[in-house]
Amino acid sequence: MPDGTEIRLGEYGSALLKAEQLTPRDVERLRTLQARGCLSLDQAPAGWRLKADATVGILVLDRIRLVVEPKFAVPGEQLMSWLAYALGAPAPLPTTARRWATGPEGYAGLVAAALLEQCEQLVREGLRRDYVPRQSLEPVLRGRLDFAAQVSRRYGQLDQLHVRAFDREPDIWDNRVLGTALRVARTLATQADLVRDLHTIADAFPQAPTPDAALRALDRTRYTRLNARYRTAHIWARLLLRGGGVTDLLTDHGSMADGLLLAMPALWEAVVRRLATEAAAPHGGHLVPSSGATGITVRGDLGNTSAFRPDVLLSLPGQDSAARTLLPVDAKYKRYDRYGVGADDIHQLLTYSAGYTSRPDPRAVIVHPGLGGHAHRVLQVSGPRGTLGRIHVLGIDTHAVPQQAAVWMRSALPWAEC
Incomplete structure (x- = not known):
């Protein structure tokens, strides 16, 4: 990064770049990200117009450092709690909270600090041999x-x-992937103390030949009692090595080893899936797949068969002990705490409610992030022949601890009415 220029913009924000700020290699990489829906790049009279989508994080290009900030302001310590919650990883310890403040590198610094904490713990306990x-x-x-x-x-x-x-x-793949991830983290972090600590701890770990080799090793890894303590460190390592992509959580198409880009809608979907699972368990509910026998499909049109699939489909005990009911839950990464629910989303949720819930009183649930407290409102959709459905709109306070949000969601979802 010769000139050290940093470009910061928010989700869905845009910035004008001079022609000389992007090299041909940068343009190629940005075009690749554009094809995957992460951002858009268009030529402008004096250079380039870069517009962000719902993918946030950091991307280190040849001449600039691009930082895309989330539209929901989440404190650093809360951000890591939610990210760890979605990944199923332990939250950071209070004693290391000083490392979890959001710095100029944003998400990249937070994830690097998470990896550093886990690697330091492994070194204290002794690396696996x-x-x-x-x-x-x-x-x-x-x-x-x-x-x-x-x-x-x-x-x-x-x-x-x-x-x-x-x-x-200790020169085994469990350690090699961490050594490779630590060296990648050093290129993304900017805080001097974090870079120093990453450099120090990296010397204790062997390194894989390439980040690709480390990722292939992670895909092959199976955890037993011998390496179970490596699981959390590997979660953070995968985030860094894949540039933000995690299988079944975030996009698998991040920029390798020179950025950390998080797809916020997919991240929020993972959060809602776990929130719904934990909220349903005490009521005897559990997740069921929204495909196959429980899918909503469209046939007979031109082209391939299409499908409607809610992000979460809960199976709940009904009034009859032998019967169970279905409750569709959809994660929406939108500002529904400030604006009304869009017509497209209402149509989508009505389709879910008609396909999955009881005919007399069909219902569905939207879960969106919000600020300033939890919120719950119910949309009544009616027609000339009566009620078409009810849509429960739940706003989860992103300033809250995830476990508290799960408790609130348990009391807010329409269990007794299903």
């Missing part, structure tokens, strides 16, 4: 003699032996 095959030249026999190497390289001499042995070492 496993048997690694090694070939070496030894004065005595240990392991197995490599006859081919001994004959072709030592010509029958026995003063030095080519041997194959297994040694317990």
Whole structure:
């Protein structure tokens, strides 16, 4: 980044860039992100017009540092609590809260601090070691003699032996992926103390050949009692190595190793899925798939068959102990705490309520983020022949602790009415 220019804009915000601020490589990378719906890049008379979408975070380009800030102002410590909640990772410890303040690098610094905390804990406990095959030249026999190497390289001499042995070492993939992620984190962080701590702890971990190799190793990783303590560190490492993308949570198409871009709608969907799951459990409810036998499909039109799939579909016990009812819940990353629900969303939720809930009183739920407290309102949709459906609109306070939000959601959802 030769000139050190930083460009900051909010979600759905735009900025004008001079032609010389983007290299051909930058344009290619931004075009790739545009094809994936992360942002848009259009030519302007004096350069380029860059417009952000609902993907936020940081992207380090050749000549500029692009920071896209979320439209919902979430304090740093709360942001990490919600992100950890969505990922199923432990929240940061109070003793390390000083590291969790949002800095100039935004999300990237927060996730880097999360990875740093976990890696420091692993080093304190002792890195996992496993048997690694090694070939070496030894004065005595240990392991197995490599006859081919001994004959072709030592010509029958026995003063030095080519041997194959297994040694317990920390140079294993569980540690390599963390070493690679720590080095990526150093390129994204700007706070001097965070960069220093990342540099120090990275020396304790071996490194994978490439970030791609580390990601492939993470995809192959299976957790047992031997490496279960690595799970949380691997979650944060995956975020950094994939540029923000996490399988089944965020987009899998982030910019590799030079940015951290979070798809906020997908993140909010993961939050709502866990909130609904925890809220339904005490009532005997659980999640069911919204595809297959429980899907809403459209057939007979031109082209392929289309489907309506709510983000969350809850199965709840009905009044008859043998029967169960379905409640569709949809996550909307929109400012429905300030504006009315859009017509498209009303149509979508009415389709869900008609397809999944009882005919006399169909219902569905929208869950959106909000500020200044939780909110609950009910939209009554009626026609000449009576009620078409009721849509419960729940606003979750993003300043609250996720566990408190789950308790509130449990009391706000229409359990008794289903």
